[in-house]
Amino acid sequence: MAKSDKPIPTGRIRRTAKVGGLIGGTTARGYATKATNLARTKDGRQAAAERRQIEAAEQIVDVLGQMKGAAMKVGQVASFIDTGTFPPEVAARLQAKLAELRDSAPKVSFRDMRKVIESDLGEPVGEVFAEFDEQAMAAASIGQVYRARLHDGRRVAVKVQYPGVAAAVRSDLQNLGLILRVAKRIAPGMDTKAMAAELRERLTEELDYEHEAQQQRAFAREWRGHPFIVIPDVVTSLSREHVLVTEYVEGMGFEGVKKLPAPERDRFGEIVFRFFYGSLYRHRHFSGDPHPGNFMLLPDGRVAFLDFGMSKHVSREQLEGEREMLRAGFVGDAAALHRQLAALGFFAADDPEVEPGRVMEHFRAATGWYLEDRTFTVDADYVRQVMIDVGDPRSEFFPLMRRETVPAEALLARRMEALTLGVLGQLEATANWHAIAAEWLFGAPPTTPLGEEEARYFGASPLRPAPRAERAA
DSSP: OOGGGOOOOOSHHHHHHHHHHHHHHHHHHHHHHHHHHTTSOHHHHHHHHHHHHHHHHHHHHHHHHHHOHHHHHHHHHHHHHOOOSOOHHHHHHHHHHHTHHHHSOOOOOHHHHHHHHHHHHSSOHHHHOSEEOOSOSEEOSSEEEEEEEOTTSOEEEEEEEOTTHHHHHHHHHHSHHHHHHHHHHHOTTOOHHHHHHHHHHHHHHHTOHHHHHHHHHHHHHHHTTOSSEEOOOBOGGGOOSSEEEEEOOOOBOHHHHTTSOHHHHHHHHHHHHHHHHHIIIIISEEESOOOGGGEEEOTTSOEEEOOOSSEEEOOHHHHHHHHHHHHHHHTTOHHHHHHHHHHHTSSOTTOTTSOHHHHHHHHHHHHHHHHSSSOEEOOHHHHHHHHHHTTOTTSTTHHHHTTOOOOHHHHHHHHHHHHHHHHHHHHTOEEOHHHHHHHHHHOOOOOSHHHHHHHHHHHHSSSOOSOOOOOOO
16 A cells, blocks of 8 residues: 555554654664764764754654644644754754645545545535546645535635544544654654643544634635735535535645745735734634645735634633733833733732743743834744743743743634744744734734735724724833
């Protein structure tokens, strides 16, 4: 059986064995390298360590990609958060290999996927669709996507859930500790506690494509007619629990965007920032999965956003509380920042070891890229340091972080923010992120051409942005 035709292992024992094999194999190679290093020069030891890390990343990509489910999703997140503390050329090689989890994951044969389509839709593929390309154009953690054409001529994308993936996800949720240990080998900056909590909360929803269709329809309504953001429409009549049919869009993927000239990357990065952060603060409804496989640059310069299985609505009270927290941080009011974070549940207000001044320093380390009113380039080194400072023992703030927690209602938003930052870092995008964010946080006037377009759109739209507030001085 070809690699692409291997069925997804679904049982907990088989999936545990695969992940355990990764841990055992990389550990054994580590000991072997250490033993050999006794006879190596310093340069030789460094080269051997780099080779071992790259080999481990390649094996992790292969195994997690074949497993799909939560295992693959963890690998996808690791692929653009952090590649450790390696030299730039080594980090680039790791990123290239890890990107395979986003862009060329092993695919399941159409023979098996056809059964899912016909079972859910109740008719043969040839009767539902006028044309259907049996070669999947994308593969993700719980399903893969095909091109098709309806009998009325519309081109559509057909997202089909892998057979047996629900059982695989249940097994992975029991094995999360092992899976996250593997991911930490290639992404030491990953917050494994937050990742585990979020996956347990959200993956069950992702398995229900009817839930995703409902979310996507809501996003399409909220952004309909926007000048540079596109949400494909759902074909509701053909969408079921395991099959989701949407309007087909075609454009340049993330790896292609990364090769564009800096001004075009900057524009793309600003649109990504405006969509993910703007969704939260304008609509109180956001997508929590901004990995690069979920958006593309269209030929007309607009950006299409895809995949809304991991989405959330936020209460008005929660959002206003976060806006107050950001306002305090932006103006440097350490006491107010401490008070508001405690009110939101990030730590106990009376904990003597959580000192307001230190909280402010930590806040600045995590949000400096859009905290200050200046032009700032987000690059991989900056992202890596932020990821360390928000959840890693290597951080100088780790004693403080041990006294803190991320409330459940804020967890997905924090993940969205971190992963959006990771995307901007891969683009090496430059902007005055503070001035852009001030538009939806404080009702500030736009300072970029995209901001001016968006201001005209929201001014004419019946969907109003978040309530305006005085911009902090």
